[in-house]
Amino acid sequence: xxxxxxxxxxxxxxxxxxxxxxxxxxxxxxxxxxxxxxxxxxxxxxxxxxxxxxxxxxxxxxxxxxxxxxxxxxxxxxxxxxxxxxxxxxxxxxxxxxxxxxxxxxxxxxxxxxxxxxxxxxxxxxxxxxxxxxxxxxxxxxxxxxxxxxxxxxxxxxxxxxxxxxxxxxxxxxxxxxxxxxxxxxxxxxxxxxxxxxxxxxxxxxxxxxxxxxxxxxxxxxxxxxxxxxxxxxxxxxxxxxxxxxxxxxxxxxxxxxxxxxxxxxxxxxxxxxxxxxxxxxxxxxxxxxxxxxxxxxxxxxxxxxxxxxxxxxxxxxxxxxxxxxxxxxxxxxxxxxxxxxxxxxxxxxxxxxxxxxxxxxxxxxxxxxxxxxxxxxxxxxxxxxxxxxxxxxxxxxxx
Numbered sequence: 001x002x003x004x005x006x007x008x009x010x011x012x013x014x015x016x017x018x019x020x021x022x023x024x025x026x027x028x029x030x031x032x033x034x035x036x037x038x039x040x041x042x043x044x045x046x047x048x049x050x051x052x053x054x055x056x057x058x059x060x061x062x063x064x065x066x067x068x069x070x071x072x073x074x075x076x077x078x079x080x081x082x083x084x085x086x087x088x089x090x091x092x093x094x095x096x097x098x099x100x101x102x103x104x105x106x107x108x109x110x111x112x113x114x115x116x117x118x119x120x121x122x123x124x125x126x127x128x129x130x131x132x133x134x135x136x137x138x139x140x141x142x143x144x145x146x147x148x149x150x151x152x153x154x155x156x157x158x159x160x161x162x163x164x165x166x167x168x169x170x171x172x173x174x175x176x177x178x179x180x181x182x183x184x185x186x187x188x189x190x191x192x193x194x195x196x197x198x199x200x201x202x203x204x205x206x207x208x209x210x211x212x213x214x215x216x217x218x219x220x221x222x223x224x225x226x227x228x229x230x231x232x233x234x235x236x237x238x239x240x241x242x243x244x245x246x247x248x249x250x251x252x253x254x255x256x257x258x259x260x261x262x263x264x265x266x267x268x269x270x271x272x273x274x275x276x277x278x279x280x281x282x283x284x285x286x287x288x289x290x291x292x293x294x295x296x297x298x299x300x301x302x303x304x305x306x307x308x309x310x311x312x313x314x315x316x317x318x319x320x321x322x323x324x325x326x327x328x329x330x331x332x333x334x335x336x337x338x339x340x341x342x343x344x345x346x347x348x349x350x351x352x353x354x355x356x357x358x359x360x361x362x363x364x365x366x367x368x369x370x371x372x373x374x375x376x377x378x379x380x381x382x383x384x385x386x387x388x389x390x391x392x393x394x395x396x397x398x399x400x
Contacts, residue, residue: 008032010084017302025313069102150185164202173198254307303335306366342393
């Protein structure tokens with residue numbers, strides 16, 4: 001295989017998880033670009049961080065990345081670009097035509113990216129394929145939003161969130177949350193007014209609050225021909241609460257694909273999706289609802305590697321011109337990114353704890369913070385992971 005030079009866009013847990021997968025597969029470090037430094041990639045032997053505020057602009061970011069690729073190409077290496085967060089995925093979508101002669105990457109076409117990443121239009125796509133999603137009402141910035149608009153159709157408490165996550169985070173305000181749970185129409189209108197008052201230009205979606213018996217995540221990799229080659233389903237044992245961390249997954253149990261998973265895989269293939277897609281799913285009774293699609297690997301994507309499925313070695317193979325056969329098998333494992341004692345104390349799905357304990361006893365457990373090649377001979381990394389675990393455990397307790 002051609003010598004690969006992985007270049008990641010992002011410096012958070014998502015990027016670190018990709019770096020772990022690539023190091024495990026090829027024994028090579030990754031270069032990672034971000035607009036500011038993050039602890040998880042700052043003290044690593046397998047990530048070379050590059051702090052580049054220039055990435056905030058398309059033109060400057062393109063110039064920076066092209067300059068970085070030149071010596072790699074001259075050395076006969078294959079620079080592969082992998083976005084690791086909403087903003088960087090959007091950046092690459094908009095900059096792809098200026099980078100495709102310097103890097104290999106695999107992302108959905110821009111029009112499809114916009115359709116699946118904007119939550120209101122994604123709901124319409126699910127309707128086309130007959131895939132259930134929560135009852136949804138859409139609001140736009142234009143015009144006055146009367147209280148009666150928020151009172152119709154959706155029962156309270158409800159779920160309120162921006163349809164365009166990337167645009168939302170570019171307009172911060174005090175008390176900002178990833179997802180809101182208004183108890184009344186008055187509260188929903190007040191939240192919407194605050195969001196639009198901060199300058200957010202996109203749509204909002206108000207959805208029926210699903211009271212799930214199970215929360216799940218599905219990650220799918222599709223090749224250059226939009227054929228799904230890898231897919232891993234996981235049930236959420238621990239979901240973080242409060243502030244900007246709301247909804248992040250901190251413990252996942254992988255399991256075999258189900259009927260909904262296969263329906264979503266068929267949908268991706270039908271619409272010509274390329275690259276990695278991550279779905280959030282909720283099961284209420286015997287019905288599973290699709291919440292959203294992230295057009296990238298999720299923050300907890302390392303659960304796929306833990307389950308024996310290295311999405312990124314498959315990605316590198318495809319980008320190197322190697323055919324990857326379809327294989328949806330995986331092993332059952334408990335993945336976590338906070339200490340196990342915190343998982344036990346704060347589990348949001350206690351029904352999964354007995355199975356989690358079985359997996360722990362079997363040694364079928366994995367964490368990106370326990371990746372031995374990065375801890376060995378790296379005392380600063382060891383100290384960072386210990387302190388980070390303590391902080392996350394404390395934050396989970398405060399959010400209860």
